[in-house]
Amino acid sequence: MNIIVCIKRVPDTADADISIDKSGKDIDKSGLAFDLNEWDNYAIEEAIQLKEKLGGTVTVFSLGGEDSNESLRKCLAMGADDAIRLFDPAFAGGDGFATARVLAEAVRTKPYDLILTGTQAEDDGYGQVGVVMAERLGIPHVSIVNHIEVQDKKIKAHRELEGGLEEVVEVDLPALLTIQTGINEPRYVSIMGIRKVAKKEIKALGTSDLNLKPEDVGLAGSDLQLEKVFLPPVGEGATMLEGKPEEIAQKVFDILKDKGGVA
Amino acid sequence: MKEIIVVAEHRRGELRDVTWEMLSKGRDLTESIGGELSVALLGKDVKNMAEALKPKVNRVLLIEDPRLEYYNSETYEKVLIQVLTERKPVLTMIGHTAQGMDFAPSLATHLKIPLATDCIGIDPKDGTFALTRQIYGGKINAAVSFLKSAPQYMVTVRAGAFPVVEKAPLSGEVLTVPSPLTDEALARRFLEYVEAAAGEVDITQADILIAIGRGIKDAENIPLVKELADSIGGVLACSRPVVDKKWLPKGCQVGTSGKTVKPKVYIAIGISGAFQHVAGMKGAGTIIAINKDPKAPIFGVAQYGIVADLFKIVPVIKDKIKELKK
Numbered sequence: 001m002n003i004i005v006c007i008k009r010v011p012d013t014a015d016a017d018i019s020i021d022k023s024g025k026d027i028d029k030s031g032l033a034f035d036l037n038e039w040d041n042y043a044i045e046e047a048i049q050l051k052e053k054l055g056g057t058v059t060v061f062s063l064g065g066e067d068s069n070e071s072l073r074k075c076l077a078m079g080a081d082d083a084i085r086l087f088d089p090a091f092a093g094g095d096g097f098a099t100a101r102v103l104a105e106a107v108r109t110k111p112y113d114l115i116l117t118g119t120q121a122e123d124d125g126y127g128q129v130g131v132v133m134a135e136r137l138g139i140p141h142v143s144i145v146n147h148i149e150v151q152d153k154k155i156k157a158h159r160e161l162e163g164g165l166e167e168v169v170e171v172d173l174p175a176l177l178t179i180q181t182g183i184n185e186p187r188y189v190s191i192m193g194i195r196k197v198a199k200k201e202i203k204a205l206g207t208s209d210l211n212l213k214p215e216d217v218g219l220a221g222s223d224l225q226l227e228k229v230f231l232p233p234v235g236e237g238a239t240m241l242e243g244k245p246e247e248i249a250q251k252v253f254d255i256l257k258d259k260g261g262v263a
Numbered sequence: 264m265k266e267i268i269v270v271a272e273h274r275r276g277e278l279r280d281v282t283w284e285m286l287s288k289g290r291d292l293t294e295s296i297g298g299e300l301s302v303a304l305l306g307k308d309v310k311n312m313a314e315a316l317k318p319k320v321n322r323v324l325l326i327e328d329p330r331l332e333y334y335n336s337e338t339y340e341k342v343l344i345q346v347l348t349e350r351k352p353v354l355t356m357i358g359h360t361a362q363g364m365d366f367a368p369s370l371a372t373h374l375k376i377p378l379a380t381d382c383i384g385i386d387p388k389d390g391t392f393a394l395t396r397q398i399y400g401g402k403i404n405a406a407v408s409f410l411k412s413a414p415q416y417m418v419t420v421r422a423g424a425f426p427v428v429e430k431a432p433l434s435g436e437v438l439t440v441p442s443p444l445t446d447e448a449l450a451r452r453f454l455e456y457v458e459a460a461a462g463e464v465d466i467t468q469a470d471i472l473i474a475i476g477r478g479i480k481d482a483e484n485i486p487l488v489k490e491l492a493d494s495i496g497g498v499l500a501c502s503r504p505v506v507d508k509k510w511l512p513k514g515c516q517v518g519t520s521g522k523t524v525k526p527k528v529y530i531a532i533g534i535s536g537a538f539q540h541v542a543g544m545k546g547a548g549t550i551i552a553i554n555k556d557p558k559a560p561i562f563g564v565a566q567y568g569i570v571a572d573l574f575k576i577v578p579v580i581k582d583k584i585k586e587l588k589k
Contacts (some may be wrong), residue, residue: 229403248569252567252584
């Protein structure tokens, strides 16, 4: 089975104290660590597990500058066979739709049975790239997948719905699945593992390599434009419990006694 | 006439909350732009839902077909391509849910309609719409606009983002739209629903829940919080990342894709407060949040907040409670 995985390198903001940059259109990324988008980490792991079981190849695509090679190399170290980076200055300012168009044109150049993407990206959170790609490629899709069973020329996939419910569907191959976190346990990549793939070539393709026109990509090819970013309004906000740890603990106990009936 | 169409979301015979939320917001929007509100209802034997929707809209577009008994992206797309091509609504609203995320992007692509996903704000502006979205896991809001002027726009709407405001009922008519579906084979087929395995402990029944999130960092740190929970007769719960890493079973997960809980007291430890989690616990009587990031969104929903390193403060709280309970 030949599998294509599309990944993105994103800033890790889950635990970071983030602030808005001078442009007012993005966050200040200077002090942030970057890593493979969490959903994509599960997608690449799923692809490699399928390859280990069924044979075939795993090819990874990512749209981004040279920094993205770091995430592509992580995928190679995890077991991907090939990595291709899509970059062009004209890609700047692209939204989820424009990104999907570039990725769709790029994967067209490769034979595939299955395409995996993450369900969404941690940074812009559009949650649309995979589904748009499938439509552009004219193949069926299943989104928010948390379990896969490959059968002959088709896949049985579980979709995660709300409230602990799952929907089981069957889809003919070739198909595109968007992968939900928790579907597997992504393998750990050691520094040695990264070193082993350090010399492997990562090909870069641009607009002219991909049968795309400059007006199809970047901001020009987008539906949306970002006007400004701002901190979410906090609402009423919490009463902050302050003081020495023992004093805070006493206050927590008082609240538990008062509101929770703890005796 | 400017029309706004809301695509109704229902599952297992019930209209989902996001449908009413979109209709409430859709009504506001039609009033500001001087248009009419319609709801597209796709299903098998769903006339009872059409009746329930009538007072909220000018028009129910009812598409009934046995092939629409279960949601399927392919059948939904075929039907909605026909509806949106014929009616040309200025705005189509779809839930940013497991269902809407699955068909809105391909529908918009097919019809070349500009799409903005996961909107928490939608405001008419110069013949188009100004949107608010959240980025970086809800830590930052973004004001976004459609880049080009277009005859039609599409948005997916975050569940819970818009309140349901009661207004004078409308006298909606039910307009039956013939289904374009045939017996043509589909590349994707619905098989069944399955429920996630139930946990040993039912967290929805607990009076006190102690919930942990990404901030717990490692499975070996969980006993620290478990001890705190035991000391006050509380039950351990968690946010999504803890289940994704298999540190606690799915039955412990609070949030959109897990359980909705309403305990007397909810202590959120190392949980940033992504909207998916908040949706499952905002109904708690009292919420206490412990997080080292003073800007964590959890402090916006909690009544009490503690900005601290959980590994330092939790043991102190635990010891204090043990001491005071003696």
